[in-house]
Amino acid sequence: MSLDISVINDQGSAQLRIVGEVDMYSSTQVRRALLELVKQKQSPVIVDLNEVSYMDSSGVATLIEGLQMCGEYGGTLLIVGLRDNVREVFELTRLDKIFKIYQNIEAAMAR
């Protein structure tokens, strides 16, 4: 299944908005988009998951890679808008402990 991914750049920071289901076959699109932002050394990279209705382990693994790559240049990756079922995946794998998760973009920007 194809994802709809859009990027808004704003004074060094970037919002990555993902719409759809992130699974084994679509998460590579997220990875490509993250790699592009990492190449530009954006920070913070804010990943907006408000419109993500499903995310499997490949999706969370991709976000972990993104977090690690941002860290390599001193940047940060923030997550916003976790739906309950996606939040469960984060909690199951204890990733809620390593990601900074915010309710919405405003809260992430005001951190």
Next chain:
Amino acid sequence: MTEPIITVRDLHTSYGHRKILKGITLDIYPRETFVILGRSGCGKSTLLRHLVGLNKPDKGQILIKGIDMVTASEEEQNALLRKMGLLFQNGALFNSMTVGENVALPLMEHTPQESSTIRIMTRLKLGLVGLSGFENFMPSQLSGGMKKRAALARAITMDPDILLCDEPSAGLDPIVAAGIDQLILKLKTALRMTIVVVTHEMASVFMIADRICLLHDGEIKFLGTQAEMRQSKDPYVLQFIERRADDENLDPDQYLQDLMAE
């Protein structure tokens, strides 16, 4: 009412002239733990193999998410199988590969994921089964229970929505076996899977089953919940629950007839 995720209708199969399954009909619903129970040779593992298309039936239907496994195209079958995890009785880990490579293998074969992403996914799965830090071990360096956990990590590596387990506690001591049962329950809740378990262990049944199908001689002898099973008056069901050996049910007249038969 929720639609079944697995439907079996009038399933017949045989090995040569020997009939193994004689008209099995059942429904399995999303997110339940369904146990197929029976003695060795009753056809329970054969039934499980049919669910994943490893065996073709003589007659009958097997629907997975509404798609007939018997008549589905190879492409349809493969799409269904990618979302079904199978834990084999002996674990079936590749001994020449590390634990991590075993868990990563389905991802490398069936997904477009990069090796760096696969490495993280493998570690996540090993963490879920309590084997964090064991990715570089060889299967031969693991205990029986750990091997089973590693095999379970591989079975769930593709994030299946149906997990099929063939005798998950076979060959394990009761404490390790109980640990595997608890892990299956934890994964079911956490990953929202439908779980089908084949076993002959009553301890497992009472720990994990939402519903039980008791097979005897290729036919369903009982189908229902644990509570319904405990209330059953059927002699064969009672024999199973009370773990009585066959000779306690010996009919002396029948036995004499069998011995004297021409």
